[in-house]
Amino acid sequence: MKYIYGPVPSRRLGKSLGIDPIPSKTCNYQCIYCQLGKTTNFTNIRKNYFPKKDIIAEMEKAIKSNENEFDYITFVGSGEPTLYKDLKDLILRAKELSKKPICVITNGSLLYEKKVQDALMISDLVLPSLDAGDKKSFIKINRPHPSLRFKSLIQGIKSFKKNFEGQFWIEVMLIKGINDSKEELLKIKEKIDFINPDRIDINVPIRPPVEKWVKIPDKNTLSILNEIFDDYSNINFPEEGKFSIYSSNFEEELISILERHPMRQDQIIETFSSADFNKNKILSQLRKLKLQKRIKDINYLNQIFWKLNMNKKLSNN
Numbered sequence: 001m002k003y004i005y006g007p008v009p010s011r012r013l014g015k016s017l018g019i020d021p022i023p024s025k026t027c028n029y030q031c032i033y034c035q036l037g038k039t040t041n042f043t044n045i046r047k048n049y050f051p052k053k054d055i056i057a058e059m060e061k062a063i064k065s066n067e068n069e070f071d072y073i074t075f076v077g078s079g080e081p082t083l084y085k086d087l088k089d090l091i092l093r094a095k096e097l098s099k100k101p102i103c104v105i106t107n108g109s110l111l112y113e114k115k116v117q118d119a120l121m122i123s124d125l126v127l128p129s130l131d132a133g134d135k136k137s138f139i140k141i142n143r144p145h146p147s148l149r150f151k152s153l154i155q156g157i158k159s160f161k162k163n164f165e166g167q168f169w170i171e172v173m174l175i176k177g178i179n180d181s182k183e184e185l186l187k188i189k190e191k192i193d194f195i196n197p198d199r200i201d202i203n204v205p206i207r208p209p210v211e212k213w214v215k216i217p218d219k220n221t222l223s224i225l226n227e228i229f230d231d232y233s234n235i236n237f238p239e240e241g242k243f244s245i246y247s248s249n250f251e252e253e254l255i256s257i258l259e260r261h262p263m264r265q266d267q268i269i270e271t272f273s274s275a276d277f278n279k280n281k282i283l284s285q286l287r288k289l290k291l292q293k294r295i296k297d298i299n300y301l302n303q304i305f306w307k308l309n310m311n312k313k314l315s316n317n
């Protein structure tokens, strides 16, 4: 499958069937904490990056074969999903194909656009991110496309939320020394109060970030968080559970997941282990792919993660 992945375990959504209508690292942000690597296509142009009919054909197949295996259909992936021009048509088709709720995970940057609002309005759950309380931090953390403005971001999120009948959960990514001080958190809280979401999720970079100097905040930040945010869900826990795979082709399935995010080594072993494909065989396959420079291992938070070797991927394109 090229545009569909999972069902995958998700911290917030249980089991989620992912739909990814955007090419790898096509985004209007270049977040310092991005787990997908460097934004290689830095753009704010909304267009159909892949043929709509091809994405819909895969959706039909995946939803049919997994109907009882997931809790949400989630538009997310390897770039910013609202950059797909006909996102509304994809959501409408997903609603025709399944009764399961539809979720869109977005950086929220385009919610000031009427067409993006229209598309997301028909979903059940929208999860935008907001990591900064002012323009200066917004530029430092999200490194947005020059055509994006912090003021429009906040106004766009606010006006969408006001009219949206589904659930609206804001996620804040905290980075040590960047936005975890009391002063920065108060500014973020002020913006969040203005938006009035249904839920606030505080997160920290649990997977290897694009900028190596990005670190998770110290534990004492928790007391400041408790003081400032009355109600939040700390979701700083790695996902548990197996990823779903579509075939016994280890390489193909692994690369397909790694295109969306890095995986812990123990998660890979749990997902792919079978009677005739044990841990040693999986580790040997990982080493082989590493030698071919298709993937690489990273030590992060004392755990081994595997991710795509983007240099190799780019030279293949």
Ligand code: SF4
Pocket: 027, 028, 029, 030, 031, 033, 034, 035, 036, 039, 078, 079, 080, 107
């Ligand atoms: S974290 Fe999301 S919004 Fe930020 S650069 Fe990566 S894909 Fe884009």
